[in-house]
Structures are given as C-alpha cells and as structure tokens.
Amino acid sequence: MLTMIIISAALTFISLIVDSKKTIKGVKNGLIQFFKILPTILTVIIIISVVLHFVSKELLIEYLGENAGWEAYISAAILGSVSLLPGFIAYPLAGILVKTGVSYAVIAVFITTLMMVGVLTIPIEAKYFGMKVTFIRNALSFIGAVIVGAAMVLVYTVI
Numbered sequence: 659m660l661t662m663i664i665i666s667a668a669l670t671f672i673s674l675i676v677d678s679k680k681t682i683k684g685v686k687n688g689l690i691q692f693f694k695i696l697p698t699i700l701t702v703i704i705i706i707s708v709v710l711h712f713v714s715k716e717l718l719i720e721y722l723g724e725n726a727g728w729e730a731y732i733s734a735a736i737l738g739s740v741s742l743l744p745g746f747i748a749y750p751l752a753g754i755l756v757k758t759g760v761s762y763a764v765i766a767v768f769i770t771t772l773m774m775v776g777v778l779t780i781p782i783e784a785k786y787f788g789m790k791v792t793f794i795r796n797a798l799s800f801i802g803a804v805i806v807g808a809a810m811v812l813v814y815t816v817i
Contacts, residue, residue, distance in 0.1 A: 698782050705778055722760045722768065730764045731807055738771030739800060742778050762814055767807035774799035 673681040720726075721733035743751070752765045775796050776783065783792040 695782070698785065701781070722755060722764050724759050724761065730760070731767050731804075734764045734768035734807070735771050735800065735803060738768040738803070739775040739796075740777045741772055742776065743772060745773070748772050763807050763810035766810040767803050770803035770806045771800060774803060 670681065670685070673684075721737070722730050724730075726733060748769060752769055755765055755768075756762065777796070780792055780796070783795070787795075
C-alpha cells in the first residue's frame, strides 16, 4: 500500500509539473466526489462492522465445516454475499478455514461470493448504476459463485 501511495504522489507531482491547472482541477473533482460518497461509505462500514462483530470465526467453521454437508455451500454463499472483507483479510481467513477442515469447494464459493456479490453495498451500487443493474450484477455473480463451487466439487472428487 505504501508503494501505491508513493507512486500516486509521484505521478500527481509529475502531472502538476506538466499541467498544474488540469491537475488541480482533477484533484478538486476527486475530492468533491469523495466527499459526496463518504456518508454512504461510512454507513456501509458501520453495517459491516456490526455484522462482523456477530459472525465469529468459530461460527463460520461450524456452518462451513465438513459436517455441514450441502448446507455448507449454501452457508458459504450466503455468508460471502452479506460479508464485505478486503482480500488481505479474506484470503488468510480462507487459509484458516481450510486448516480447520473446510473444503476447497466451500472456500471457493465463500471467497467468490465475498468478492463478487455485495448485498451490503447495494445502496451505493444502486445509487450509481440503478437498482436493476445492481440486482442483475449481484444475481449473475451469485450464480457464477455457485458454478465455481460446483466445478471445484467436480475437480476435487475426481482427483
């Protein structure tokens, strides 16, 4: 992340040297857009924090473990859809779940829905793209995650 900040600062500085008026205008527009979306982002972050407080790692293991059967896939799809975690948290969490006995296929469904389906971000997405597009994108992403999970089941049962 520090590297990205340094690169962004350097490129902004170069842009400032090349055309200071356009750079200042671009930075102002970016800040205006940021402050417009900030209340919605903060609301989503608060909702996510509350949800993550109630969904512990132990609860995930209980509903996603080997003993859960097909319900593990359903649980993984639902939990992934309503959670919102950055990749640097999601992938280590997936590693922990695998070590506790959660299958790769269940992890695939969980991670795919986690990254592609955004139930908690529907208000933001609908505001910018409309409810119809938001619903279609989330539905197709959910179906895609289920297909990924089914493919993983086939791969790991054949091997």
